[in-house]
Amino acid sequence: MKVEHQVRTFEQIYKSYDGTLPLHRFLPAYFKQHRQMGSSDRRWATRYIYAFYRLGKALWDMPLLTRLAVADFLCHSTGSLVVEAYLSELAPSVTLTVEEKVSLIRAVYPDFDVNEVFGWSSDLSDPIDILPFNLSFFKQPDLFIRVKKGALSTVSEQLHQQGIPLKQLSEYTLALPNGTKLEALNSISGLYQVQDWSSQKTGAYFEPQKYDYWWDCCAASGGKSLLLHALEPDIQLLVSDIRESSLQNLEERFRQAGIRKYQAKVMDLLHNNDPILHHYAFDGILLDAPCSGSGTWGRTPEMLYYFDPAKIGNYARLQKVIASNVVTYLKPGKPLIYMTCSVFKAENEDVVQYISENLPLRLEKAALIKGYQDQADSMFVARFIKI
DSSP states (O other): OHHHHHHHHHHHHHHHOOSSSOHHHHHHHHHHHOTTOOHHHHHHHHHHHHHHHHTTTTTTTSOHHHHHHHHHHHHOSSOOHHHHHHSGGGGGGTTSOHHHHHHHHHHHOTTOOGGGSSTTGGGBOTTOOHHHHHHGGGSOOOEEEEEOTTOHHHHHHHHHHTTOOOEEOSSSEEEEOTTOOOGGGGGGGGGEEEOOHHHHHGGGGTOOOTTOEEEETTOTTSHHHHHHHHHOSSOEEEEEESOHHHHHHHHHHHHHHTOOSOEEEEOOTTSOOHHHHTTOOBSEEEEEOOOOOGGGTTTOTHHHHHOOTHHHHHHHHHHHHHHHHHGGGBOTTOEEEEEESOOBGGGTHHHHHHHHHHSSEEEEEEEEEOGGGTTSOOEEEEEEEEO
């Protein structure tokens, strides 16, 4: 039977995957090693494995295929052979809302608790609404692009011509269906940046001034620096990261965006960087800190399954050390913007409290951006002023 073939494929992938690599990197390599799989096999295998991990910690003790059927039923509005085989009584209800389907699952499996999807609810930042937050994992977040000033109509027209549906969220922001292929927009690639909606909202905390000198100290591929530059093009920039490969990616993005006035340096912020920065004094510092990434797990649901909660404390210690080391290079009266893509209190409010009590910084404002309400990532941002 075809369903048995699909189930075997799912089980083989599940047994081969250990969470070390992100799932979106593991699957292409797996499919390359198993070239006998056709496009339909790959498509169904991808659907099943992602749905399975979206169930997180809920129904943890249930058999593997039961959990798969429940997960696929909750995550999709189109039927599947797995749901028909292992959850046949609910198969006709696949088009209902997620909330309605959750009620049906509870009737069949009374032990099902949707608030167990995210297995560490007691560790969440206080503003998180637990039920909608957990429900959000059953739907893949949107793809968001930030459009260059004055280019919204051009980009929108190109998307319409390609038959790509869009939602306009602001004068600079468009939401597209997840999985949208942007390769067809190469001719206008310099007119937009892929950036999550919540990440874009952090820009309201930057407030750069003309001719400022800013340091993006954990720059990664440069998303926050690009946003900062869009807010105030007449700034100087230093971007740094511990990974040279990330800075190479950043430099390519900067080139496409037409940014030329910047410096890039490889730095380990856990160590003394005076030999590199001894004479530097910045008008602003972006600290997009290394973190658990828990606010992005709607895109990487495998983390719901494999995450080790011991890492939360490790990240919090890392964040405190980095903040302590970079504040030395900030001018008095100037801002440090602390950001994470985490929903854990230990990485957000607790770090803010540590910074306020132990560093020469005064908290001006802070917020947890609830991206799960907008099919986006969730982020935390705090603006400090150096005393």
